[in-house]
Amino acid sequence: MTTAKSVFSRRALLLSTAAFAGTALFAAPRRSLAADTIKPDAKSALIVVDVQNCFVDGGTLPVKGGADVVPVINRLAGSFANIVITQDWHTPGHASFASAHAGKKPFETAEMPYGTQVLWPDHCVQGTDDAALNKDLKLPTAELIIRKGFHKDVDSYSAFEEADRKTETGLAGYLKERGIDTVFVTGLATDFCVAWTALDARKRGFTTYVIEDATRAIDLNGSLAAAWKQMADAGVKRIKSGDILGG
Numbered sequence: 001m002t003t004a005k006s007v008f009s010r011r012a013l014l015l016s017t018a019a020f021a022g023t024a025l026f027a028a029p030r031r032s033l034a035a036d037t038i039k040p041d042a043k044s045a046l047i048v049v050d051v052q053n054c055f056v057d058g059g060t061l062p063v064k065g066g067a068d069v070v071p072v073i074n075r076l077a078g079s080f081a082n083i084v085i086t087q088d089w090h091t092p093g094h095a096s097f098a099s100a101h102a103g104k105k106p107f108e109t110a111e112m113p114y115g116t117q118v119l120w121p122d123h124c125v126q127g128t129d130d131a132a133l134n135k136d137l138k139l140p141t142a143e144l145i146i147r148k149g150f151h152k153d154v155d156s157y158s159a160f161e162e163a164d165r166k167t168e169t170g171l172a173g174y175l176k177e178r179g180i181d182t183v184f185v186t187g188l189a190t191d192f193c194v195a196w197t198a199l200d201a202r203k204r205g206f207t208t209y210v211i212e213d214a215t216r217a218i219d220l221n222g223s224l225a226a227a228w229k230q231m232a233d234a235g236v237k238r239i240k241s242g243d244i245l246g247g
């Protein structure tokens with residue numbers, strides 16, 4: 001929320017920008033000028049990607065600052081009627097683990113039938129404490145937990161589609177059958193599972209936001225900047241939790 005003064009100046013700025021660009025100012029119904037915030041509606045879903053023990057400090061593949069997303073996501077949850085959680089859920093000896101490839105170390109790559117795969121430490125093995133959702137994540141109203149990466153020979157960063165780019169997880173069907181057309185993506189990590197999820201959401205026609213301060217990145221060899229560029233090119237909207245009403 002903003003003060004009256006800043007609302008006024010933002011409105012003036014938007015009006016002049018719209019006039020200059022010749023665009024329809026009121027084309028985006030969900031961005032309320034008066035409140036200067038985005039209000040998620042019944043057709044919106046919050047997607048919480050992989051906020052699991054494995055990806056925070058003490059886990060097998062910790063993302064720097066990973067646990068910091070938890071209070072932000074807990075707070076955002078109150079603004080959403082629909083919440084979907086994902087869990088990275090690998091078999092023991094999964095093909096994305098460096099340990100499954102002779103002579104390879106974590107963070108090196110391997111050529112797989114579906115392309116180049118970054119190799120990770122063993123992480124998020126099905127049924128382990130490491131793969132459990134972070135205990136501080138409080139999402140009692142979440143309606144779906146979708147697990148991914150459970151086919152032994154194929155990784156799945158995306159919540160929509162496995163890394164072979166063919167096998168659907170079923171999430172797009174679930175969202176569409178429920179009339180959801182807009183997704184807000186949060187979680188871990190920005191430059192892998194969050195970015196792939198957001199890009200695949202765009203490919204399937206969803207209006208897609210990534211809430212930046214509700215994500216943290218691994219940033220391997222410039223992967224974070226590359227991911228933001230790809231997302232921008234695909235029309236993913238980059239926002240902060242404060243841009244959401246109640247967030």
Ligand SMILES: [Zn+2]
Nearest residue numbers: 088096124149
């Ligand atoms: Zn994984």
